[in-house]
Amino acid sequence: MSVLDLIGSTPVLQLNRMVSHRALRGRVFLKLEYLNPGHSKKDRVALEIIREARFDGSLALGQTVVELTSGNTGTGLAIVCGAFGHPFIAVMSRGNSMERARMMEALGATVELVDQAPDGTSGQVSGADLALVEIRVRQLVDKFDAFRADQFSLPGSVHAHEFYTGPELWAQCGGQVDAFVDFVGSAGSFTGVMRALRKVRSDVRGYVVEPAVAAVLSGAQARSTYHRIQGGGYAMTELPLLDRSLVDGYLAVDDDTVIRTTRLLARLEGVFGGFSTGANVAAALNLLEESDEPISIAALACDSGLKYMSTDLY
Numbered sequence: 001m002s003v004l005d006l007i008g009s010t011p012v013l014q015l016n017r018m019v020s021h022r023a024l025r026g027r028v029f030l031k032l033e034y035l036n037p038g039h040s041k042k043d044r045v046a047l048e049i050i051r052e053a054r055f056d057g058s059l060a061l062g063q064t065v066v067e068l069t070s071g072n073t074g075t076g077l078a079i080v081c082g083a084f085g086h087p088f089i090a091v092m093s094r095g096n097s098m099e100r101a102r103m104m105e106a107l108g109a110t111v112e113l114v115d116q117a118p119d120g121t122s123g124q125v126s127g128a129d130l131a132l133v134e135i136r137v138r139q140l141v142d143k144f145d146a147f148r149a150d151q152f153s154l155p156g157s158v159h160a161h162e163f164y165t166g167p168e169l170w171a172q173c174g175g176q177v178d179a180f181v182d183f184v185g186s187a188g189s190f191t192g193v194m195r196a197l198r199k200v201r202s203d204v205r206g207y208v209v210e211p212a213v214a215a216v217l218s219g220a221q222a223r224s225t226y227h228r229i230q231g232g233g234y235a236m237t238e239l240p241l242l243d244r245s246l247v248d249g250y251l252a253v254d255d256d257t258v259i260r261t262t263r264l265l266a267r268l269e270g271v272f273g274g275f276s277t278g279a280n281v282a283a284a285l286n287l288l289e290e291s292d293e294p295i296s297i298a299a300l301a302c303d304s305g306l307k308y309m310s311t312d313l314y
């Protein structure tokens with residue numbers, strides 16, 4: 001038994017109180033991914049990427065691993081690389097909350113923090129900030145002849161959710177999922193979970209959740225690249241892992257609604273999630289409100305509220 005055996009098989013909670021609070025009909029199922037060892041869904045991605053790379057030979061025994069992270073993939077990689085014996089360097093924008101950097105270091109990672117773009121705001125990471133992180137990642141990969149655990153393009157990012165999260169979710173919801181809503185960063189979990197759900201039910205609907213100010217995947221112009229929902233919404237119009245054939249619609253959520261929903265989720269349901277968890281639940285409730293039928297909607301609680309204690313979320 002190792003910590004790797006504890007990744008996945010997370011529980012699902014039906015959010016009856018949130019649904020009743022809005023006087024809605026239907027069901028919202030939330031898969032509590034913060035109960036993974038690194039407190040986010042990205043433990044699964046880290047495990048699958050490293051497992052696949054070791055299997056296909058792109059990652060040699062003891063080789064250094066480098067990745068750009070908003071903290072969650074890095075935490076997962078710190079745990080997984082530690083278990084497999086690979087040194088790991090996490091490269092993160094200073095715009096992300098600092099408890100993430102401290103957690104990665106505690107788990108054995110080396111953390112490189114990259115300054116934000118000149119007009120950057122702490123707690124809000126933009127596409128411009130990420131571009132700066134990307135430059136540093138490339139330098140480190142060259143310097144250490146490292147393996148890049150690229151969550152934005154490697155198939156493991158999708159496979160983790162296609163082979164595990166999605167099938168678990170379907171079984172735990174008793175096969176009663178009409179729609180899946182997901183706030184998108186790399187789109188790994190959206191594409192992976194949707195592929196799994198469509199394999200068992202071809203008409204399950206998929207909705208991409210985006211920040212209202214930067215709903216660019218829906219085709220809207222970005223009004224700003226700054227928002228509070230850490231982990232995604234980077235205003236990139238194309239994402240290599242987003243399979244558009246699985247998208248039935250786009251749902252935009254604004255910061256205030258997200259924060260209000262995240263707090264309410266903690267109070268009413270005992271779910272202590274991060275901003276993107278609140279974004280997913282807010283989008284699910286809005287979708288339920290718009291729906292003529294009392295449908296069942298599934299979503300992920302992507303990470304823990306504990307990762308945001310240095311912010312004003314709680």
Ligand SMILES: Cc1ncc(COP(=O)(O)O)c(C=O)c1O
Nearest residue numbers: 072185186187188189231276302
């Ligand atoms: C907290 C959080 N929510 C949502 C996402 C987006 O997930 P994905 O990359 O699977 O689209 C991430 C990605 O890092 C995240 O850390």
